[in-house]
Amino acid sequence: MSAPTETPAAAVKPSPMSSLKRFVAKPSGALSLAALVVFALTGLIGPLFVDKPGGLGTDILQPPSAEHWFGTDDLGQDVLAQVIWGTRISLTVGVAASAIAIVIGTALGLLGAYVKRADTWVTMVTDLMLSLPLLPLMIIVTAMVGPSVTTLTFVIGLFSWPEVTRLIRSNGMVVVAMPYIDGARALGATGWRIVTRDVLPAVVPLIVVSVLLTAAKAVISEAGLSFLGLGDPDSWSWGRIMLNAQRSGVISTAWWQTLFPSLAILLLVLSATVAGVRFNDSRDPRLKDR
Amino acid sequence: MTAPILRVADLTVEFTTGEDTVRAVSDVNLEVYPGRTLAVLGESGSGKSVTAQTVMGLLDTPPGRIVAGSVVFDGTDLLKAKEKVRRQVNGEGVAMVFQDALSALNPVYTVGHQIGELLRVRRGMSRAAARKRAIELMERVRIPAAARRVDDYPHQFSGGMRQRIMIALAVALNPRVLIADEPTTALDVTVQAQIMELLTDLQRENGMGLVLITHDLGVVAEVADDVAVMYAGRIVERGTVQELFASAAHPYTKGLLRSMPRPDREADELWAIPGAPPSLVRLPPGCAFQPRCDVAVELCSVQRPELTAVAAGRSSACHRREEVFHGRA
Numbered sequence: 202m203s204a205p206t207e208t209p210a211a212a213v214k215p216s217p218m219s220s221l222k223r224f225v226a227k228p229s230g231a232l233s234l235a236a237l238v239v240f241a242l243t244g245l246i247g248p249l250f251v252d253k254p255g256g257l258g259t260d261i262l263q264p265p266s267a268e269h270w271f272g273t274d275d276l277g278q279d280v281l282a283q284v285i286w287g288t289r290i291s292l293t294v295g296v297a298a299s300a301i302a303i304v305i306g307t308a309l310g311l312l313g314a315y316v317k318r319a320d321t322w323v324t325m326v327t328d329l330m331l332s333l334p335l336l337p338l339m340i341i342v343t344a345m346v347g348p349s350v351t352t353l354t355f356v357i358g359l360f361s362w363p364e365v366t367r368l369i370r371s372n373g374m375v376v377v378a379m380p381y382i383d384g385a386r387a388l389g390a391t392g393w394r395i396v397t398r399d400v401l402p403a404v405v406p407l408i409v410v411s412v413l414l415t416a417a418k419a420v421i422s423e424a425g426l427s428f429l430g431l432g433d434p435d436s437w438s439w440g441r442i443m444l445n446a447q448r449s450g451v452i453s454t455a456w457w458q459t460l461f462p463s464l465a466i467l468l469l470v471l472s473a474t475v476a477g478v479r480f481n482d483s484r485d486p487r488l489k490d491r
Numbered sequence: 492m493t494a495p496i497l498r499v500a501d502l503t504v505e506f507t508t509g510e511d512t513v514r515a516v517s518d519v520n521l522e523v524y525p526g527r528t529l530a531v532l533g534e535s536g537s538g539k540s541v542t543a544q545t546v547m548g549l550l551d552t553p554p555g556r557i558v559a560g561s562v563v564f565d566g567t568d569l570l571k572a573k574e575k576v577r578r579q580v581n582g583e584g585v586a587m588v589f590q591d592a593l594s595a596l597n598p599v600y601t602v603g604h605q606i607g608e609l610l611r612v613r614r615g616m617s618r619a620a621a622r623k624r625a626i627e628l629m630e631r632v633r634i635p636a637a638a639r640r641v642d643d644y645p646h647q648f649s650g651g652m653r654q655r656i657m658i659a660l661a662v663a664l665n666p667r668v669l670i671a672d673e674p675t676t677a678l679d680v681t682v683q684a685q686i687m688e689l690l691t692d693l694q695r696e697n698g699m700g701l702v703l704i705t706h707d708l709g710v711v712a713e714v715a716d717d718v719a720v721m722y723a724g725r726i727v728e729r730g731t732v733q734e735l736f737a738s739a740a741h742p743y744t745k746g747l748l749r750s751m752p753r754p755d756r757e758a759d760e761l762w763a764i765p766g767a768p769p770s771l772v773r774l775p776p777g778c779a780f781q782p783r784c785d786v787a788v789e790l791c792s793v794q795r796p797e798l799t800a801v802a803a804g805r806s807s808a809c810h811r812r813e814e815v816f817h818g819r820a
Contacts, residue, residue, distance in 0.1 A: 379594060380589055380591060380594040380595045381595050381598075383549050383595070384587075384597075384657075385597075386547070386548070386549055387549060387582070387587040388581060388582040388586065388661075388664075389577075389579065389582040389613070390578075390612075391578065398608070399597055402599050403599065
């Protein structure tokens, strides 16, 4: 009984590095992560190299050329500069709105999963929110509060949490039913401790995935609202570039003015979604070829 | 005998499933004395685990509902106690060892963290002190190389070692009553014996009351002092282990003892109680055991027998308890 036993080799803790390595081992992981990094860098430091688009230029409605890679709009402003400055706002709104949605969604999801009495209410409110027509509602609220980056962030964030709640609640319920939760209760752990120390860590991977997916959706919502004229008139966003093209009546002729911001949206949403899926797969021990 | 440290009185628990109401536990009375081992013996669905869950406050309500009864620990009725008192009792007053230790330990924390967290929260120990105490506890439950294994995760331990970790967690706060819900069912036979020995050793050291929930007659014979036999949610027979094994006073207990494989008995086939346990949704009228009973009389299908004394410290819920007890039936 007292003979020392060898610790199995598998006892080595998985380092954060090895999970990142596994994530990028597949092209889908490496490419999506690279695209997200490029977007983040563009938003962070891009505006340092490009002047904020404004004023009137002489080259109006130029198609893409060596001088203006993404062409120019009807005021002679460089579309590339607009896209770069727009990246900053679109990403900011996307990340901040997603953060709001994740915090509210996770809190309510965990509440519903652990507290049986609250669950009925959480489920009802979530279902109600999910059944509302979101776009018209966002338009009304934004128009009433007055368009600004802050308004957009809050409106999008406050309307995006129900899906997170639903995801966290359903997976939290699986964890709550595990015998080790009963074990913790048998040792006298408080509900708060069980939720934060036992249930929350078990759903963190899902939170990571939903951060990415919610942010992607928030970027689309932001672009949509900006395109409808509910964006911040003082700052550039991808939606506003397209709104300008539409307003000046060149949307069908100056294709570059809508193509490039649309491509940016498409690429960002696609890479965020792919990264989310890849993250999920890379952590799934049941997949052999992960 | 001293006063019981834990007393379950007239406990009745129901479950609502759809339109049916199932009475999983009916009028159960149990007393746990310090330093003594009470075995609650019964097959699956007899209500023994629900009783344990109710005592620990783990019963999900709904679907469960405590219809009547009390669980008095050290003068406090736990069923009426405030949440805070209840939590205080859990772990320090009454602790529980679960059947499946792998799923009863959180897979994402090391065992040292889990034992240490309990000590930090409940005893206000520092991180270093809690870790040191965790290693001591692991040594106390005889885990080899405890100092090295304290940073391992539950899945890195074998079944028996995991059950030892569970026991270390359960006794970490020196509880006065330890409830072990089929602690050895998931283990192989040699390990079972070691775990039972560990539990009885700890009991002797701490003077804890031990409640052993089991369906294993061998384990009962080995370690129990008192036995309560449960059938279809009710206690059908009680007594000390020697007396009960010597002369059962209920046909169900008799059947259980008869169906136990024994090397000193030469039989080609194992004997089994005919029939199957009744559905708790549709219990037969009268005695729940009557359809399977070989000594049943007419009265048995009409009137339910109450748990009544047959001798000092012995009681049985059978209309023919005297005859069964004295071996005349």
